[in-house]
Amino acid sequence: MKQAFDAKVVAPTGNKSEPEADCLICPRLASFRASSQAKEPDWHNAPVLNFLVPNARLLIIGLAPGLRGANRTGRPFTGDFAGDLLYETLIDFGFAKGVYRAHADDGLRLIGAAITNAVRCVPPQNKPTPQEINACRPFLSATIATLPDLRAILALGRIAHDSALRALGLKLSGFPFAHGAEHILPGGPSKDLTLFDSYHCSRYNTNTGVLTPGMFRDVFTRLREEIDRPRKCARG
Numbered sequence: 001m002k003q004a005f006d007a008k009v010v011a012p013t014g015n016k017s018e019p020e021a022d023c024l025i026c027p028r029l030a031s032f033r034a035s036s037q038a039k040e041p042d043w044h045n046a047p048v049l050n051f052l053v054p055n056a057r058l059l060i061i062g063l064a065p066g067l068r069g070a071n072r073t074g075r076p077f078t079g080d081f082a083g084d085l086l087y088e089t090l091i092d093f094g095f096a097k098g099v100y101r102a103h104a105d106d107g108l109r110l111i112g113a114a115i116t117n118a119v120r121c122v123p124p125q126n127k128p129t130p131q132e133i134n135a136c137r138p139f140l141s142a143t144i145a146t147l148p149d150l151r152a153i154l155a156l157g158r159i160a161h162d163s164a165l166r167a168l169g170l171k172l173s174g175f176p177f178a179h180g181a182e183h184i185l186p187g188g189p190s191k192d193l194t195l196f197d198s199y200h201c202s203r204y205n206t207n208t209g210v211l212t213p214g215m216f217r218d219v220f221t222r223l224r225e226e227i228d229r230p231r232k233c234a235r236g
């Protein structure tokens with residue numbers, strides 16, 4: 001049965017880091033989820049919750065679940081090409097342990113890391129609207145607030161970068177997005193927070209050479225250094 005949705009995006013209330021499984025705040029995305037549910041009833045087809053450990057020092061923010069990736073498996077970046085590159089890199093740099101098998105119950109464990117998306121529901125053509133990005137941001141703000149040890153945020157793409165800054169109440173003009181950029185941020189739960197930028201590790205970006213695995217690893221080399229930097233040392 002086709003479900004009717006209001007056309008208006010309504011802001012969420014409260015300070016929750018996770019949306020309800022049937023979140024209807026974004027009517028277009030709720031409708032898209034419902035249509036995917038009708039076609040693929042065995043898929044997750046719901047907002048994708050955070051994958052994290054509470055003592056995370058690194059938070060990775062993607063754009064949104066991929067239709068056949070996280071929207072299918074229910075875990076961020078799991079089940080599509082972006083996840084292959086991300087989880088392989090996380091394991092190599094000590095932010096995850098185990099074997100990534102592209103499904104949510106593969107037993108992979110994060111080590112001091114958290115993974116989320118700026119938008120929790122799969123958008124048509126992988127393109128959320130500005131209103132949908134804004135509507136889902138309170139869940140990102142609340143997620144950041146639940147991570148008291150956070151030292152670094154890795155934004156995968158400009159939308160994740162902008163949403164992270166807005167979630168922290170910062171102006172975009174002071175922190176322009178650029179692959180490989182590092183922005184020392186005021187505020188944040190640990191009061192010592194750096195925002196790292198990378199192009200998104202999507203299949204499109206890697207196939208077109210916009211992002212090579214080497215470029216991605218270079219960002220993680222700096223991330224690892226920053227996270228392991230003794231806190232009494234001045235920033236170099």
Ligand code: SF4
Pocket residue numbers: 012019023024025026027029030047119120121132135136
């Ligand atoms: S994108 Fe976020 S705010 Fe919008 S319906 Fe999904 S969970 Fe709710």
